[in-house]
Amino acid sequence: MSPPAGRPSRPAATISRACGFRTVNNHNLPPSLLNLGYTPTLAAELAELPEPAIPGRVLRIDGHRALVLSEEGELEAMLPGRLRADPGSAPTVGDWVALSPVAATDTPVIVARLARRTRLARGAAGTATRIQVIAANVDRVFIVMGLDGDFNPRRAERYLTICGDAGIQAVLLLTKAGGCDDVDARIAACRAVAPPALVLGVHAIDVIDGVNADVPARYTGPGITVALLGSSGAGKSTLLNHMLGREQMTTCPVRSGDDRGRHTTTHRELALLPNGGVLIDNPGMRELALWLVGEGLGRAFTDVESLARGCRFSDCSHDGEPGCAVQRAIEEGELDGDRATSYARLRGEAEANARRRDERRRRADERSQSKLYRRIQKDHRRRKG
Numbered sequence: 001m002s003p004p005a006g007r008p009s010r011p012a013a014t015i016s017r018a019c020g021f022r023t024v025n026n027h028n029l030p031p032s033l034l035n036l037g038y039t040p041t042l043a044a045e046l047a048e049l050p051e052p053a054i055p056g057r058v059l060r061i062d063g064h065r066a067l068v069l070s071e072e073g074e075l076e077a078m079l080p081g082r083l084r085a086d087p088g089s090a091p092t093v094g095d096w097v098a099l100s101p102v103a104a105t106d107t108p109v110i111v112a113r114l115a116r117r118t119r120l121a122r123g124a125a126g127t128a129t130r131i132q133v134i135a136a137n138v139d140r141v142f143i144v145m146g147l148d149g150d151f152n153p154r155r156a157e158r159y160l161t162i163c164g165d166a167g168i169q170a171v172l173l174l175t176k177a178g179g180c181d182d183v184d185a186r187i188a189a190c191r192a193v194a195p196p197a198l199v200l201g202v203h204a205i206d207v208i209d210g211v212n213a214d215v216p217a218r219y220t221g222p223g224i225t226v227a228l229l230g231s232s233g234a235g236k237s238t239l240l241n242h243m244l245g246r247e248q249m250t251t252c253p254v255r256s257g258d259d260r261g262r263h264t265t266t267h268r269e270l271a272l273l274p275n276g277g278v279l280i281d282n283p284g285m286r287e288l289a290l291w292l293v294g295e296g297l298g299r300a301f302t303d304v305e306s307l308a309r310g311c312r313f314s315d316c317s318h319d320g321e322p323g324c325a326v327q328r329a330i331e332e333g334e335l336d337g338d339r340a341t342s343y344a345r346l347r348g349e350a351e352a353n354a355r356r357r358d359e360r361r362r363r364a365d366e367r368s369q370s371k372l373y374r375r376i377q378k379d380h381r382r383r384k385g
């Protein structure tokens with residue numbers, strides 16, 4: 001029977017259908033999920049779970065509750081404690097999760113977090129000994145920086161180090177170009193801190209005055225997840241609203257046959273773009289303490305690190321030692337001294353954070369060791385009578 005005119009030909013997803021994704025063929029994955037960034041790899045992982053489950057992407061976490069976008073539309077799901085214990089692996093915005101099948105009356109439960117392609121991380125505000133995952137499964141980062149008082153290439157270096165560490169390429173978007181008479185010099189200053197392997201483009205834009213207002217969308221598309229990073233007031237929300245257009249599409253367009261894909265006004269950090277893909281805004285990030293586990297500094301400072309390989313001492317701090325190639329490059333005008341200082345500062349911060357993190361881990365190990373020891377002693381005494 002052909003579907004009635006005006007209705008989508010695909011039947012509304014049912015649980016049994018949604019649970020039946022045993023194939024890893026791209027074409028058998030629902031287009032709505034592919035648009036959200038679902039992949040055959042994720043489908044295969046889901047199919048390996050012991051219980052049938054449906055996939056969903058986390059829009060927001062509130063303690064033990066999560067808002068998840070699935071083929072069923074937006075769902076409020078329970079996030080059990082066992083999945084929240086470790087802040088590095090607990091589901092966060094952008095994560096793909098497996099949901100227990102949804103009975104009409106039950107609240108679905110998140111039974112597993114699926115493997116992450118990438119994760120953007122920082123030291124949690126205040127302590128810097130705890131990781132906070134800002135967003136998961138991010139393909140690109142828009143570093144948003146105003147061409148007003150916000151402009152600061154040193155901050156761009158910090159953001160780029162974080163992106164580099166996560167293995168995520170970035171686009172530098174310099175906002176408020178309409179009110180700036182120094183645009184070219186500032187673009188050049190940003191290009192100077194933007195290694196080509198890490199940075200896809202540097203653009204001056206103004207979505208209010210209409211300068212390059214269509215450029216950001218060129219870096220988005222179906223299946224691509226973009227996260228916004230930038231200080232408060234840089235123009236992230238303005239850019240987000242511009243890219244969402246008048247429609248403010250923040251709900252799942254899947255279930256057009258009923259009212260379950262309805263628009264809601266609840267705040268969510270992950271928004272669907274009208275032309276495909278998703279954009280993750282990050283509210284309330286005042287500080288971005290470095291939490292590096294990989295090659296972040298090397299990728300963001302390819303120039304400094306390749307000079308450093310020419311230093312006489314392999315552990316050169318580039319601070320007045322003899323035979324320092326970095327100092328020589330600064331003296332000869334090949335390297336900006338401010339950039340070298342910025343590199344040293346970020347490296348020092350990352351190392352200090354790593355020391356604190358290791359210290360914390362060591363103390364936790366000690367605590368569990370002595371707990372174990374006490375239990376063994378107690379057992380021993382009890383057995384002796």
Ligand SMILES: Nc1nc2c(ncn2[C@@H]2O[C@H](COP(=O)(O)OP(=O)(O)O)[C@@H](O)[C@H]2O)c(=O)[nH]1
Pocket residue numbers: 175176177178179205206207208209230231232233234235236237238239
């Ligand atoms: N003229 C102009 N103003 C902008 C632009 N982007 C943001 N703004 C203004 O800057 C202020 C802060 O923007 P907002 O998007 O809230 O920044 P957020 O904190 O990064 O989300 C608002 O008053 C915006 O109207 C831009 O491209 N051009």
Ligand SMILES: [Mg+2]
Pocket residue numbers: 236237238283
């Ligand atoms: Mg904002």
Ligand SMILES: [Zn+2]
Pocket residue numbers: 308311312316317318319321323324325326327
């Ligand atoms: Zn050196």
